Amino acid sequence: MRPGLGIARFVAVLVLLLAGCAARAPLPSAARDPTKAQITILYDAFGRASEMEKDWGFAALIEYGGKRILFDTGDNPDILAKNAKAKAVELSNLDFVVMSHRHGDHMGGMNYLLSVNPGVKIYAPKENFGVYGFSLPSTFYRKDESLPPEQRYYDGTPPQVMKFGSAWPRANFELIEKTTEIAPGIHLIALVSDKPTTLELRELSLAIDTPDGIVLVVGCSHPGIDKIVEAATAINSRIHFIAGGFHLVVAKDPDIENIVMTLRDKFKVAYVAPGHCTGEPTFTALKKAFGDRYLYAGLGTALPFGAAPRATSGAAQQAATAMDEEDLGSYRTLFAKSDDDEHTLIVLVGRRTCRKPPGDRVQPHYVRAEQDQLALAALAED
Numbered sequence: 001m002r003p004g005l006g007i008a009r010f011v012a013v014l015v016l017l018l019a020g021c022a023a024r025a026p027l028p029s030a031a032r033d034p035t036k037a038q039i040t041i042l043y044d045a046f047g048r049a050s051e052m053e054k055d056w057g058f059a060a061l062i063e064y065g066g067k068r069i070l071f072d073t074g075d076n077p078d079i080l081a082k083n084a085k086a087k088a089v090e091l092s093n094l095d096f097v098v099m100s101h102r103h104g105d106h107m108g109g110m111n112y113l114l115s116v117n118p119g120v121k122i123y124a125p126k127e128n129f130g131v132y133g134f135s136l137p138s139t140f141y142r143k144d145e146s147l148p149p150e151q152r153y154y155d156g157t158p159p160q161v162m163k164f165g166s167a168w169p170r171a172n173f174e175l176i177e178k179t180t181e182i183a184p185g186i187h188l189i190a191l192v193s194d195k196p197t198t199l200e201l202r203e204l205s206l207a208i209d210t211p212d213g214i215v216l217v218v219g220c221s222h223p224g225i226d227k228i229v230e231a232a233t234a235i236n237s238r239i240h241f242i243a244g245g246f247h248l249v250v251a252k253d254p255d256i257e258n259i260v261m262t263l264r265d266k267f268k269v270a271y272v273a274p275g276h277c278t279g280e281p282t283f284t285a286l287k288k289a290f291g292d293r294y295l296y297a298g299l300g301t302a303l304p305f306g307a308a309p310r311a312t313s314g315a316a317q318q319a320a321t322a323m324d325e326e327d328l329g330s331y332r333t334l335f336a337k338s339d340d341d342e343h344t345l346i347v348l349v350g351r352r353t354c355r356k357p358p359g360d361r362v363q364p365h366y367v368r369a370e371q372d373q374l375a376l377a378a379l380a381e382d
Helices: 003-024 077-086 110-116 225-233 253-266 280-293 325-337
Strands: 038-043 059-064 067-071 096-098 121-125 134-137 161-164 172-176 180-183 186-192 202-210 213-218 239-245 271-275 302-304 312-314 345-349 352-356 363-368 374-379
Touching: 038 077, 059 202, 059 213, 077 110, 121 202, 186 225, 202 225, 213 225, 225 239, 225 253, 253 280, 271 280, 302 312
Parallel strands: 067 096, 096 121, 121 172, 213 239, 239 271
Antiparallel strands: 038 059, 038 302, 059 067, 134 161, 180 186, 186 202, 202 213, 345 352, 363 374
């Protein structure tokens, strides 16, 4: 073989290999479309028939200002993978992830995310000895220098900061305990629930300050959707639209009506795109109150930002504006199978919150206390 021909072939093969790698590699942030601004629903229990699989939980991709943000990971890693593939969403190509809170139907897809994007930065709420990790200065505990070293923590010389493990020890978590601007115009609102069934639960919501006002993405709104919106008004008093779970799935009609009127009349929310744990009666109430400013947000729907947003179901087709019978059927079925904290009957025993499946009679249960500790109670029903 002539030397020149061999070199030429080598160069040609090298060029092809590099081109193939470039085609497979995720686009750098700078190469993304900075004008694209939308939310894509990747995980929920209702939506139009498609290759995507409905399941109880929530996850959404947010694209804004050239950034790609995953908000929550749904309940099941295989379903998250399937739905991302169906929407051609590359979860290996993200700027960061926001985990709203520690409930399984929001963090259950974490293993798939980390399998394709192990180093991605993940913002999560900071909780005492929480599932996402925790740290404390060693000054938090009292010392007794009269004890011999073998009876003292760390032989009497603890590290300045004591770090505690997470369920994903290799993940790149950054824990948030107060409302923080994590990128220009992109904020995480940190609040704590005071509700009996989720007392002290910490939750993050994503607030994007756009030219039209705040676009707010919520996971489950355990601290109260009204309190989250109120916190968002400290960033910008104009709330343009809200997407995600409002956590009114078992709320009574008067409570639903109060929240709906508060959002519309007090906070002057322009658009709502409710999903996940908002609940069927609340979907109806919001649709009635907001009219054409109610955006259908079923699985696979894209919610573009802008002065007059309109939901699309793919291929630039406008999505339906309300749930149909198929939507309602899947939503009810998946909710019945879910482990949502408020799906089971709540029984208050003294200061302890216990959970009892409807229809059970006398039998002992391990029940979850308000601080997520296990206690044993005997529940009786007349």
